[in-house]
Amino acid sequence: MSSVTIDKAAPTRTVKYGSMSRDRKWALRWSYFFLTLFAIFSLLPPIYMLITSLKSSAEISAATNPWWVFHPTLENYVGLLTSNQFLRFFWNSALVSIFVVTITMLISVPAAFALARMRFWGSATLATGVFLTYLIPDSLLFIPLFKVFALFGDWTGIQLINRWYVLLFIYPTLTVPFCTWIMIGYFASIPKELDEAAIIDGASWFQTLTRIFIPVALPGLIAATIFAFTVSWAQFLYPLVFTTSTDQLVLPVGIITTLIKGDVFNWGQIMTGALLGAAPPLIIYAFLMDYYIAGLTAGATKG
């Protein structure tokens, strides 16, 4: 009896059960729609590159469907991978990137540690200053920097221009500020008590950095490493300006300068070279993706 009266007294519910999940379903549909659109948009160029790289020069210039390979061939790949010149570019790029990553980390990790942890006069201003230098566009700097190296060569007799290793001095001006900034954010998110505990345990500043901070901030460190690698691997403007001899060129510049002869574009090899050049960063991203995302988000929210 009583249950009947309660049923009658209960207010009719206007809210339908499951409306939350229905909202969610629609949100998901829209996100899939836009994500698919975005994926198609950003994947089209590499797919077109892949298709073109598998064609012979004759087929590329033939008036057939450009989105289909009728006579697939690996001649572009064979041609590039057996060309000493291309391997030289690849080797130069690898050398430059590895050295730049190393130099960047050696500078920015201790710098970030000092700026985040050792309270000294002006450390906060300096930290902001480091980030501001990153905001200066590279295209603004290449002429003054060229002048600097030219003058340096005149004064000391050490000619750095048109040597691949000149890039080792230039790239860090792009990578160090940003990596330092990432690492400052990351180090700042580590509780202060952790270094105090280490100091009381008898660790020096250096030991605190190497044995506590670097292992704890490893995701951030990897994010910074990937960033530095990508910047130095993909840089085009600076190597174009600072290096000219073919044996000193890095991959992006090398492809353009050697595979475009006058107004003749060797499209098959250009596409192949670009694809091969994109491979190392892709492989590194694939392996370190989880770390990379964890690193960026942690730095962003807690820094």
Place this chain on the structure above:
Amino acid sequence: MADVSLRKVVKRYDDVEAVRGIDLDIADHEFIVLVGPSGCGKSTTLRMIAGLEDISDGDIMIGGDVVNDVPPKDRDIAMVFQNYALYPHMTVAENMSFGLRLKHYPKAEIKARVTEAARLLDITDLIDRKPKQLSGGQRQRVAMGRAIVRNPKVFLFDEPLSNLDAKLRVQMRIEIKKVHQKVRTTTVYVTHDQVEAMTLADRVVVMNKGRIEQIGTPNELYHKPATRFVAGFIGSPAMNFIPCRLEDAGGTLQIRLADRLAFPLPPARAARYNALPRTEKLLLGLRPEHLTEAHAHLEPGVETFDTVLEVTEPMGMETLVYFGLEGTPVCGRVNPNAGAKDGAPMRLAMDLNNMHLLNEETGVVL
């Protein structure tokens, strides 16, 4: 093991004085608790002993040596932090042995010390786990283990139990006391929780606004507070402070709380307060447990009065009653069977044998 002495220690941040000239002598093996409200300078004092903060003025001595300019690692101290501060990438054993490894102790000795500390703290099974796999209480044990293995001269605890839930806090409090009974290392412990202070300490140092209000054993602080601050800070619910003045009435000294409420003082108290000027504005300090339900047989010095209760809080073993006395809110503790009800009249008894008399202006207990 060592004694610790603070001599006129001052800490200034720009123009703010966080610690204003502290003198404190801590004996070897002693368990000292610094207690006070937040911002009273207790943590700063501890951090100065640790060497994590510079001293602006004065001297700190550990084992007789002035350590003002000695870096933390050379002070031979160990510290336990509120948020444990365990190294997240190391196992429990690695966390505990980190300090010893930095000092290049032989491997066998490190292992022996870690094993011994783990056994003492009952964390032997957890030795290979990472901190994130541990509960709050277990992490706190590891943090203590990290301090114990170093076998330092002094243990410093900075609110180590504040992150734990109430039940675990009580349990860990007992653990800390047990550990101290076993290792007997001089300990300085900071907390804002007066119960922790009372239960753990050999001596409690009550701090307020950068100064020491009183140093004493838990019982001394409770029964013989020196100032209004200490009287109000130690004990829960807090001591009642009721405005009053002294009067002579027919050759006996009496205390007047209101126009129609005055009680003769017990002889011992009368003798003690007789010299006070009658005009002075005073406060009667009375702990809730000395305001109980009235019994038929009253001891000498216990006076009864009638009041109307505003709120009652049954706590199980006792009932707290709240009422107003001339506008002053007052709390009493009565037997749960005494029939206290919200809004009901009740006859209460005031035990003046345990009263305190305070100067209202200076806050000094007379």
